[in-house]
Amino acid sequence: MSLLELDNLSKTYPGANGAVVRAVSEVSLTIEAGEVLGVVGESGCGKSTLGRTLLRLIEPSGGSIHFEGRDLIKLSRHDMKAVRRDLQVIFQDPFGSLNPRHTVGYIIAEPLVVHHVGDRRARAKRVAELLNIVGLPEDAAGRYPHEFSGGQRQRIAIARALALEPKLLVADEAVSALDVSIQSQIINLIAELRQKMNSAILFISHDLSVIRHVSDRIAVMYLGRIVEIGPTEAIMTAPKHPYTQALLSAVPRPGVTRADRVILKGELPDPANPSAGCAFHTRCPKVMDICHTKRPVLAAPGGTLAGDVACHLYP
Amino acid sequence: MPAEALLTIEDLRISAGGRPVIEGVSLEIKAGEMLGPVGESGCGKSVTALSIMRLLAEPPMRIDGGSIRYDGQDILALDEHALERLRGDRIAMIFQEPMTSLNPVFTVGDQISEVVLLHRDVSRQVADARAVELLTRVGIPAPAAAMGRYPHQLSGGQRQRVMIAMALACDPSLLVADEPTTALDVTVQAQILDLIDDLRRETGMAVLLITHDLGVVSQYCDRVAVMYGGRVVEQAPSAELFAHPRHRYTEALLRTIPASNPPGTRLPAISGTVPPPGKRPNGCTFHPRCHASVSRCSVDMPDLVGSAHLIRCWNPAS
Numbered sequence: 001m002s003l004l005e006l007d008n009l010s011k012t013y014p015g016a017n018g019a020v021v022r023a024v025s026e027v028s029l030t031i032e033a034g035e036v037l038g039v040v041g042e043s044g045c046g047k048s049t050l051g052r053t054l055l056r057l058i059e060p061s062g063g064s065i066h067f068e069g070r071d072l073i074k075l076s077r078h079d080m081k082a083v084r085r086d087l088q089v090i091f092q093d094p095f096g097s098l099n100p101r102h103t104v105g106y107i108i109a110e111p112l113v114v115h116h117v118g119d120r121r122a123r124a125k126r127v128a129e130l131l132n133i134v135g136l137p138e139d140a141a142g143r144y145p146h147e148f149s150g151g152q153r154q155r156i157a158i159a160r161a162l163a164l165e166p167k168l169l170v171a172d173e174a175v176s177a178l179d180v181s182i183q184s185q186i187i188n189l190i191a192e193l194r195q196k197m198n199s200a201i202l203f204i205s206h207d208l209s210v211i212r213h214v215s216d217r218i219a220v221m222y223l224g225r226i227v228e229i230g231p232t233e234a235i236m237t238a239p240k241h242p243y244t245q246a247l248l249s250a251v252p253r254p255g256v257t258r259a260d261r262v263i264l265k266g267e268l269p270d271p272a273n274p275s276a277g278c279a280f281h282t283r284c285p286k287v288m289d290i291c292h293t294k295r296p297v298l299a300a301p302g303g304t305l306a307g308d309v310a311c312h313l314y315p
Numbered sequence: 316m317p318a319e320a321l322l323t324i325e326d327l328r329i330s331a332g333g334r335p336v337i338e339g340v341s342l343e344i345k346a347g348e349m350l351g352p353v354g355e356s357g358c359g360k361s362v363t364a365l366s367i368m369r370l371l372a373e374p375p376m377r378i379d380g381g382s383i384r385y386d387g388q389d390i391l392a393l394d395e396h397a398l399e400r401l402r403g404d405r406i407a408m409i410f411q412e413p414m415t416s417l418n419p420v421f422t423v424g425d426q427i428s429e430v431v432l433l434h435r436d437v438s439r440q441v442a443d444a445r446a447v448e449l450l451t452r453v454g455i456p457a458p459a460a461a462m463g464r465y466p467h468q469l470s471g472g473q474r475q476r477v478m479i480a481m482a483l484a485c486d487p488s489l490l491v492a493d494e495p496t497t498a499l500d501v502t503v504q505a506q507i508l509d510l511i512d513d514l515r516r517e518t519g520m521a522v523l524l525i526t527h528d529l530g531v532v533s534q535y536c537d538r539v540a541v542m543y544g545g546r547v548v549e550q551a552p553s554a555e556l557f558a559h560p561r562h563r564y565t566e567a568l569l570r571t572i573p574a575s576n577p578p579g580t581r582l583p584a585i586s587g588t589v590p591p592p593g594k595r596p597n598g599c600t601f602h603p604r605c606h607a608s609v610s611r612c613s614v615d616m617p618d619l620v621g622s623a624h625l626i627r628c629w630n631p632a633s
Binding site for chain 2: 042043151152180181182183185187188191208209210213214250252253258261263264265268
């Protein structure tokens with residue numbers, strides 16, 4: 001049994017003029033205990049909605065979420081609250097996700113209060129311990145979020161997320177708003193904590209170099225669907241889906257000339273009005289006739305174990 | 316020097332509310348060249364860019380000294396009327412957020428034509444024809460129809476294309492692009508940067524490309540100026556700088572990015588944070604975070620020295 005199993009998870013929203021916006025479509029995946037699964041894709045691909053839906057911060061429209069064997073969608077509010085102990089999240093914006101009126105000590109202790117862990121003294125001790133783990137001074141507990149820099153605020157958000165030693169952490173663009181020199185400090189911190197606590201992480205990012213660095217496996221999303229999933233090195237060194245190839249190619253790197261790159265034309269189609277067939281066919285450099293009419297299923301190409309891809313090039 | 320520089324910034328000093336923000340920046344850019352000031356938040360790259368167009372919020376910002384010379388004119392000595400003739404005509408600027416830089420209640424066509432009408436003595440028909448031509452050049456599909464659209468009807472990438480069309484309306488000789496693709500997805504970013512690169516090669520326009528993204532700089536810029544704490548700390552041709560970084564900050568910055576390290580390994584992080592204006596240390600601004608600092612670094616600020624490859628460091632990498 002995997003730690004987390006998503007089966008055909010979908011989230012739709014009502015769009016303009018009766019249209020249905022499919023933010024997440026039939027996503028199935030698993031995460032093992034202690035594993036880091038990177039989710040990568042461009043804005044609007046549904047990666048953040050996926051992260052929030054599997055935590056039931058957004059109610060799914062269909063499919064199932066099994067966490068340690070229990071279907072989260074069927075849980076009552078009360079039972080769901082108990083499970084939330086093991087599920088935590090870190091958001092992108094360390095300015096918007098910390099309450100400016102609360103002290104850092106209160107912010108970090110709040111999950112402990114909510115889940116009735118320890119008394120006041122034990123919680124204060126735990127806060128000091130967490131501040132130490134994330135590399136902040138103990139006197140930070142009495143100060144307010146505005147007194148800290150962006151990188152320090154993200155450390156506070158991480159301390160809060162780790163207070164209950166979650167089994168699964170969703171990190172949604174957790175390092176994207178940070179400067180390069182601070183980003184590396186936070187990536188190191190997350191890696192250390194993962195080893196210490198053996199938490200699994202769903203690491204959502206648009207930044208392929210960050211995803212490559214932290215993930216055991218990578219899932220590539222396009223227009224609400226996973227188009228390719230597999231071990232990190234297989235995806236990064238031998239991407240199969242033309243979209244994954246284009247995404248990797250678009251990242252500017254020293255020593256790579258413009259001529260060596262595949263530049264996609266056009267932009268993401270409207271999720272309220274997706275075309276028939278493969279969602280990527282409107283921008284695909286390798287489009288074939290079948291791509292206009294039939295949607296490819298996510299499956300392992302014949303004879304390989306490297307991962308799954310949803311593309312007609314690999315029948 | 317083969318040709319005289321189009322823009323020369325010399326010893327520029329800017330403060331905000333009495334706190335020094337820019338502490339002696341010198342840069343020059345030649346026609347057709349793409350120069351990339353690069354650095355983390357608070358290094359002064361955007362403030363430098365805004366000062367070229369005299370768009371700083373003065374007060375609290377104040378230019379305390381130095382000079383900015385464009386094509387023989389002293390920009391700091393020009394009156395508002397002369398500046399208005401320069402802005403949008405000879406020097407154009409594009410910003411990070413195309414949504415807030417476009418007026419939501421005017422059509423795309425109106426906004427581009429307005430630039431042409433403001434700077435050129437032409438009829439509305441001629442200005443509109445020029446706008447269609449520009450939209451075609453920046454790759455907007457069905458440009459004639461796009462003239463009648465409002466900014467909210469366009470995607471982020473298309474809005475940035477419209478901004479570029481406006482910037483190009485009068486064939487500027489200098490384009491200042493402040494993080495033009497930071498808000499865009501990586502596949503759209505590549506399209507926009509390729510477009511800017513093609514345009515400067517075709518027209519000989521100089522481009523000041525301000526970004527925090529080292530990959531972008533290395534791929535598109537001829538020369539790079541690394542900024543830290545309101546100063547240029549290293550400046551060199553792009554290929555040279557990325558192959559042989561010499562300032563300890565540049566060296567650390569290049570080492571710390573995930574792409575320079577094997578997956579899963581601990582990143583060689585730079586400790587501490589960028590000091591804000593007013594709290595910059597004595598000596599070299601980077602010394603408290605530097606792993607190679609020597610005793611002199613906490614006392615004296617080194618000068619920016621060298622010919623093609625300039626560095627401001629007492630103990631540079633060899």
